[in-house]
Amino acid sequence: xxxxxxxxxxxxxxxxxxxxxxxxxxxxxxxxxxxxxxxxxxxxxxxxxxxxxxxxxxxxxxxxxxxxxxxxxxxxxxxxxxxxxxxxxxxxxxxxxxxxxxxxxxxxxx
Amino acid sequence: xxxxxxxxxxxxxxxxxxxxxxxxxxxxxxxxxxxxxxxxxxxxxxxxxxxxxxxxxxxxxxxxxxxxxxxxxxxxxxxxxxxxxxxxxxxxxxxxxxxxxxxxxxxxxxxxx
Numbered sequence: 241x242x243x244x245x246x247x248x249x250x251x252x253x254x255x256x257x258x259x260x261x262x263x264x265x266x267x268x269x270x271x272x273x274x275x276x277x278x279x280x281x282x283x284x285x286x287x288x289x290x291x292x293x294x295x296x297x298x299x300x301x302x303x304x305x306x307x308x309x310x311x312x313x314x315x316x317x318x319x320x321x322x323x324x325x326x327x328x329x330x331x332x333x334x335x336x337x338x339x340x341x342x343x344x345x346x347x348x349x350x
Numbered sequence: 351x352x353x354x355x356x357x358x359x360x361x362x363x364x365x366x367x368x369x370x371x372x373x374x375x376x377x378x379x380x381x382x383x384x385x386x387x388x389x390x391x392x393x394x395x396x397x398x399x400x401x402x403x404x405x406x407x408x409x410x411x412x413x414x415x416x417x418x419x420x421x422x423x424x425x426x427x428x429x430x431x432x433x434x435x436x437x438x439x440x441x442x443x444x445x446x447x448x449x450x451x452x453x454x455x456x457x458x459x460x461x462x463x
Contacts, residue, residue, distance in 0.1 A: 241409070249390065273450065282440060282454040283393065328392060330452070336381045336400065336444055338452060339409070340393035 242267050242333050246341040254349050259316040261344035263329035272305055272312045273338070275328045283328055319348045352453035353377045356441050362461045369428040371458050373441030382424040383408075383442040383452075384416065386435075393440065399424055431462040 243266045253259050263272065271290045275283040287296055289305035289312060296303045302315040316323055326345045333339040353376035363369050373382060384396040385408075395408030397416040405416050413435060415427045428435055441455040 246392070271450065273452070275452075282457050283452075285451045285453070288450065330393075332450070333395075336450075337383075337395065337398060337408075338450075339395065340385070342390065342392040 242339055244329060244331055244339050244341040246327075246329060246344050248344055249342065250345045250347070252347045252349060253319050255321060256318050259319050259323070259346055261314050261327050261329075261346075263312045263314075263341050265310045265331050268309050269331035270309070271332065272309075273330045274303060274312075274314055275330065275340075277326045277328065277343075279325060281325075316346075319346070321348050321350055324348050352379070352443055352445055354441055354443060354453060354455040356439075356455040356458045358458060359456065360459045362463060363431050365432060365462055366430050369431050369460065369462075371426045371439055371441075371460070373424040373426070373455060375422050375424075375443055377443075378421055379443040379445065380421075381444045382418065383444075384414075384424070384426045385440045385442060385454075386410065386437040387440060387457075388437050396426065396439075428460075431460075433462050436460060436462045 245264050247262050273288045274286040277283040293307045294305045300317045304313045326343045328343045329341040330338045355374045357372045383398040385393040387393050394410045396414050399405045399418040417425045439458045442452050445451045
């Protein structure tokens with residue numbers, strides 16, 4: 241069946257360092273979404289990418305959708321303690337059904 | 351937060367007992383979902399609903415059943431809880447007016463001992 245994997249599973253960085261998480265799908269995706277979950281909280285939508293090769297930025301966060309629409313990445317420049325949490329990608333798996341990646345848990349050391 | 355309420359928020363139950371988690375929404379969304387979250391597995395879809403009395407299985411549906419008798423309520427039942435069902439359960443909806451954005455409830459922490 242369809243799978244969405246993320247690497248790394250965990251990442252510890254010093255505050256101010258950059259961070260990247262990668263998302264890989266076993267199938268081509270019509271779009272990809274990214275979510276952030278703070279410790280003890282619930283996932284919250286960050287962004288959706290639709291076009292092949294699309295790049296979107298939100299302040300220090302840069303999101304990219306691969307040319308083949310099977311992979312995506314989230315890059316955070318100069319991490320802050322507020323970036324702590326788990327980041328998930330998600331892609332459609334049928335009509336109005338989404339499959340989530342395994343998540344990358346980010347810890348930022350002050 | 352799309353008006354999603356989950357109950358109970360925390361529960362400890364014994365192996366073999368039935369457990370029902372409730373998801374209530376106030377904004378008349380058509381699509382509702384139950385996910386479970388476990389370390390190393392991310393969020394996995396258990397069951398989903400696309401309307402009253404219309405439900406379907408997700409990736410990890412074994413041991414779970416659902417019901418949706420009203421638009422606003424989506425119930426998840428563990429017929430006979432097992433320790434492997436210890437998890438955090440999230441209800442979610444797709445915000446119809448926002449396209450595909452998924453909104454999650456606060457989560458229900460379930461421990462089966």
